[in-house]
Amino acid sequence: MSIKQIKISVEDITMGMYVSCLDRPWSQTPFPIQGLLVKSPKEISSLRNYCDYVYIDVTKGLSPIEGTATFNQSKSAGRKVSSGFVSKGLGSAADVTEVSPIEVKRGVYRQQVSLASEVEHAEKALLQLRGQFTLAAKQIVKGREFDYQGLKDSVADMVNSVVRCPDAFTWLLRLRLKDQHSHDHSMRSALWAVQFARFVGMPKDQMSVLCLGTLLKDIGKIKLPNALLRKKKRTPEEVAEYQKFVEYGVEMLRSSNVEPRVVSVVRFHCERHDGTGFPEGLRGGKIPLLARIAGIATTYDAISNPREAEEPVAPSRAVSLLYNLRDKKFQDDLVVQFIQSIGLYPTGTLVELTTGDVGIVVEQHAESRLTPKVAVLDQQKAQASGAYILVDLKDEDLSRRILEKSGRSKAKSVSKLAIARDLDLSGYDVDIAAVSSIFMKSAQMVLETAVSDSVGDETPVRQGGFYANIRDRFRL
Structure with a gap:
């Protein structure tokens, strides 16, 4: 062998x-x-x-x-190699225009407020944006003028909220958007794009352009037959007809006097790094940066929230699929930075800890996304107390003591207290929208401890409203 x-x-x-x-x-x-x-x-x-x-x-x-492998900073076989090296057995997409790595500026935006305090502001911003977006879409389709400045102002409110606390909008989008796929998809894609822009320190004016372009990217689909949009397998002729939605959208936005930078995102968001995209088949660096980012955000959301699936795939699976597209459909470092911006376990993800406990990711740490705050579901005592336990995995020692105090003996024996895996929602009887709704309304996401003068141990505050309200929906 x-x-x-x-x-x-x-x-x-x-x-x-x-x-x-x-x-x-x-x-x-x-x-x-x-x-x-x-x-x-x-x-x-x-x-x-x-x-x-x-x-x-x-x-x-x-x-x-x-x-x-050998370095080659000059040309190889008559062309530049975008990754900067040539190696036996390694190929590069032919004629890919060289791309510059994304400029990442760490520490430009630090979380300014807690999730609990941002929820009310984020909810107002989301409802306002949703209303402006829906109205604008209707007016654009009818060829009428729309309140573009009002939409821009709503986008600015969203950007400011994401800058203050990215997790609030993520929770609200899980909870609020329950209507047609394209509307949900555009809003979620815009959120992923803005979160990425925040992560790399992009200026706010560029964030707003990126957000507007990603929101409006599918506006041209209104001109396509519903049967074509819903069809899973399209003939080559139907594919060509479907792809015209980009052209339709660009025409509609130009006639509405939308600024060129926003139209550019819509026009090029379906182009791909290796030239297999549409409508122009652009490659590499010829695709505008904001359009490249919108393309990644759009693809991630399509993978994690497939149109015909009852439940999205687990986040780690979506990340793995996206990661496999680097240097093919998308620029390598953009994919890596995007994955780091959302984390393997985005807010709202159902997870299993190394102790075997099941919980929900409720808030992330920007610099430590593998160790978020998790609401551990108190399944055994739910009928008696209706409680959950909030632990911050970034502080492993404290989290161990909290879980041990609640009677979870495995918290002491496991070598590493961490997230073992994320769980596919389709395998569990849990309504994530109901969970997020209850959590956002009832939970004060602050970990409080009572210090015993005699023993010196920490006792977690266990808030009863969360699990008490979902215990009839969550059956493991």
Whole structure:
């Protein structure tokens, strides 16, 4: 039997190798998912900073025997290679225009308020935006002038809310938007795009353009037959007809005097890095940056909220599918930064802890997205107390003590208290909209502790309204 995986020192890693396993959990490194095709010196440096040895899969990349990849900062075979290197067995999309890495400015926007205090402001902003968006769409379809400034003002309110506390809008979108798919999809996609823009420190005026363009990206679909929109499998002729929605949308927005920067997002959001997009088949750097971001946000939402599925796929599965599209459909570093911006476990995700407890992610830490705040569902005592327990996984020691205090003995024995996996909602009888509604209305998401003078232990405040209201809906 041939050897597929080889253990090597991190000092022997070269570009073109596929790292399949580390000497530590992937969650303790900056890499968003398991498995890495090494394509840059930065990735090699990062692996060396975190690991002593790794395992490489020689069926998916270079082996030590094949030698190292070579840098090529100039042209190779008559064209520039956007990733900056050439390697045996590694290809690059032909004629892809070189793209510049996204400029990331850390610390530009820090969470200014708590989720609990932002909810009321976010709800007002969402309702206002939803109303303006719905009215604008109706007016645009009829070829009439619409209150573009009013829509821009509503978008600015959304941007400001996301800047203050990104999780509030995420919860509200899970809760409020229950109507037609295209409307929900546009609103969610805009949220993912703005969250990404916040994460990389994009100026607010660009955030607003990105948000407006992503909101309006599907406006042209109103001119397509409903049967064509709903059809799962389209003939080549039907595909060509469907793709005209971009052209229709651009025409409608131009006639409504929407600013060119917004129209540009709509026009190019379906273009793809490898040239397989539409309507113009642009490649790489020829696609405007904001349109590239809108394309990623749109695709992520389509994956995690498929039109015909009763329930979306688990977030980690959506992230994995998106990650596999890097350097193909989308620019590599944009995909990686986007995944880091939303995290593996977005707000509202149903998760299982390493203790076996089930909970819901209620708030994230911008700099530590693998250790969010989780409302652990108190299943055993729900009938008696209707309680849940709020733990902050960023403070592992305190979270252990809180869970131990509540009678969860496994909290003491597990080597690492963390999220073990996210759960596919289709496998659980839980109404996430009802859960989020109850949580947002009743929970004060502040972890309080009572310190015993004699023992010195912490006792969590367990708020009864949350689980008491959902216990009839949640049956595991």
